[in-house]
Amino acid sequence: MIYRQKTVVAAGLSMLAAACVANGPKVPSESSVRSATVQAESLPLVRTMDERFQSFQLGFSHLTGGDTWVAYDKMPPEAVKERQYTGNLSAVREPRAPTDLSNRRFRNLVAGLGPLYIRYGGTTTNTVYFQDNDDPKLTEAPAGYKTVLTRKRWREALDFAKAVNAKIYTGFSVGHGVRNEAGLWTPVHAKAWLDYNKSIGGEIYAAELFNEPNMEGHGDDRLGKDYTQREFARDYAIFRKFITEADPRIKLVGPSDVETGGGSMDGTPGTADYLTAEPRPKFDIISYHFYPAIAERCAGPDSPRGIKVENALSEEYLARQDAPLEDRKALRDRFAPGAPIWNTETGGAACGGTRWQTSFLDTFRFIDTQARLAKAGMDAIFTHAILSGSNGVIDEKTFTPNADYWAALLWRKLVGTQVLDAGPTKPGLHVYAHCLRGTPGGVTLMAINLKPSTATIKASASAEVYALTSPDLMSKTVLLNGKPLELRADDTLPAITPVKQDGGSVLLAGHSVSFIALPNAGNPSCTSAL
Template sequence: MSLLLLLFLLRLSGGLRFTRDPGRVPSDPGWNTTGSGSQLVTVTADLTSIIHRVDPRFLSVTIDSSLGTEESFMYLLSSQKIRTLTKALTPSFLRFGGTRQDFMVFTPQRKHLETSGVAAAPSCDEVALPSWLEDRLKKEWTTQQLILMREDAQRKYRKVKFTELTVDLLNSFSSCSGTDLIFGLNALLRTDDNSWNSSNARSLLQYCESRRYAVSWELGNEPNSFVKKAGIRVDGHQLGKDFTRLREMMSESKFYHGAGLYGPDVGQPRDHRIDILEGFLQSGADAIDACTWHHYYVNGRDTSLEDFLDPEILDSLTLKAKEVLRRVKTASPGKAVWLGETSSAYGGGAVGLSDAFVAGFMWLDKLGLAATLGLDVVMRQVLIGSGSYHLVDDNLDPLPDYWLSLLYKRLVGPEVLKIEAVSALGRSKRVRVYLHCSNTKSYSSGALTLMSMNLSKKPAQISAPALVSSGTVEAFVLQADRPGEEGLYSRSVKLNGDVLEMVDDKTLPDLKGVRLPPADHLQLPAYSLAFFVFTDARAAACHDHRHLR
């Protein structure tokens, strides 16, 4: 490194950097400490101000509406295990939607009851799914997913009738897990003049109001694909008018007049999708509380392991997000923008990749980059539903991305700071970092959490920012349960050397960090994801949360 470059980096960081090295910790995770062949990355950060503050429910989850294609599968939401796992990810939104929401028709089977006559719902402790029934449903759901995937491939979708039971089970799951439910309504119910037929939605809202269910709403899923799915074309301007009609319906309700409404859930911007978004914003921006769009990096049917580790593919989110943010800002300044549905690969995910350890690089990078760019909520497809990008497996056990999400929730606060990683070759591409104030439920005000990932097969050394050099650092390093490239396909993950798994259906393991001894560098093993918490940073930006740059 030249003297001029060194002086420039020192000026950016405000002084010399003292760094730390985890070395061998008591649990002996086997982190590389030799530095042999490793890349040195220097991190600079501005700790005086925050560049964005995301919604406290920033990391949120979805339940794919495919779960409701046979109403009996909704009982899986009564599983103690899935409720335990979901509650641990709060605060969060819980979106019920997806491709099949636009084929679902509410078909009541019992008279709507007045609020005064509604029987009390069973307590959360009383709603327990018998083990024999859970085992049977899980087995049958595995078969059902194959049927659904075949329908997706053929683009042949059938109308699905659902009753009050689906709504009751969703509400029970949402309220008992502590999430905020968003229900996706069918936008393909159209009148002769191609406007939205709101009568079925009105019936559903009336039932939910009679039960006092706390629900927010969406209307339609990926309107850009309506022609392919159903041979129906709805332009953006008409869609905005449909949302305005829904908002009017909600305003007429004593219970839902203040509820959230989100949309249009359009696919990532290109071609006619931009026209749909712009037309929608012109006629419907005032009706919504946040503008939602969907993002996937690659096609799940023809992607590869290399794609999941490709920095250029990860960087592609920037261009897409900036395009949506720019158009929303122009049409409706101040309107929040959300990733209303997102994961690694579209088409249901990539088998053997989207549910494996390697998917964590796309997921953590998306969380870090989305917050930095100014998106307020990111809804992960999918907690449970058809496809290969689940957070839980067919036995409802957590997959690697679940554990990554859980650590994010516990360690990362909503305040985003500016940070950059530089190697001898310039901006680091394979060592990627993001910086937030720490979650104040876990750490004192002023603490910082550094999110980092190493996409390379070689270890890396990170020099930490100057102002956090002298205090305590806690490390949470995630690696596959097998070394090298083989481990990238793993469906298990180690935290600081120990494989993570539930203790029982009601109990998650302790997610403890390792306190690092003073040393020269933070070590980031090959193919690893890590959170480093600087507990004594006393960062000015994290003390004064009123100051936004």
């Protein structure tokens, strides 16, 4: 594990950089340190993104219970081999109980990231049964379904979203249980659910018909692998007519197909296939899922579709998000001009995330993905997941923050909706810019130092520096300006305070992610406080 071998060096640089910032550093010569110069006062406006751009998935299995990806520490090597060589997905899955959405710590953590969208989604959604009464929960789902959503549980989901300032995006059953004798989708499940939702004043902001219609099985083996994009278009036409009549406020999202980087998807349909199918689907929001790799539960690290830990900070891996968005932008402009584009499920790797997704090593990918896609034209991005054992920003067993949470919190605190152009990224040093949230004229820089050596950012305005480092890249521990970030004893968030520095160069520690607020930049594009 090459990153552990560099632990002492990285930690030393982290502490050194924090001390230098606090005391007014003497910046090393240009020839010895990589640097970038930013004229914050004149950075041009690129675009304005959704205020809820940074959003998350809370898998539907957290509402109903159901299968989830087995934790790496519980996963025997033979299970991986069985999945990889026989296709037996159950070998790397384990049962999950419904999550306590009233947990104080969990609510405090998610509320700190609001406003946001929460996607109650995932494979479980495709075969959920809505129990439209107040009886105790069924011990077994009816034929054609796999899990049960009760009225009580849906009320709790609505209450949770309201408490954390989230708008809800979800999906509906598509399996055997909702199909008629001709195999057509019917709203037998969706109507009962929406009628009840309306009766209690619930609001669903956006909805999709399918989670990943191009994946074999769709959560219901009876659909098989031969469900075509033409059949999807046929079902979607029924779905759209139903939603328009049942609750026209709901924005329709699709096609929500999935793509992974690093290798072929074996000829499975993609977004273009669904957008061109007849009858031609009409989506209010164009959506897709993208993972830059496949986790070793489903593809070994030596597979072309896998990812090795030594490549976690490579330019090639980080850039895998670029082409899929450009493809969807072209399709959007052709088939749904003006529609927002949402990446409604993403993370370090499909099949439950990488071994290091809960550690600081993943924070570089997490922030770089959000910043590069915001600049390139994405309107909202849903990280999978807000809560999980292997790939959540919050640990589902302890409700404690994983490393990415702290970067997400700084994004929410400092990153405004106006995206600025800080110029092209440099290998090993990525710099992005937005208007500073809540401060007209202010600018926020995100400086991602992918190398173990120090770097500098030159900015003329006074700076407030929030530098994230870790004593070990494979650790969940995150340091803010050299001090560990931890929840308080009462489960509230700690104070998030910067190191202030007069105009000049900001020293970036090796292997660091820094948010640099420039409240006095005076950028004329940053007139809004959002």
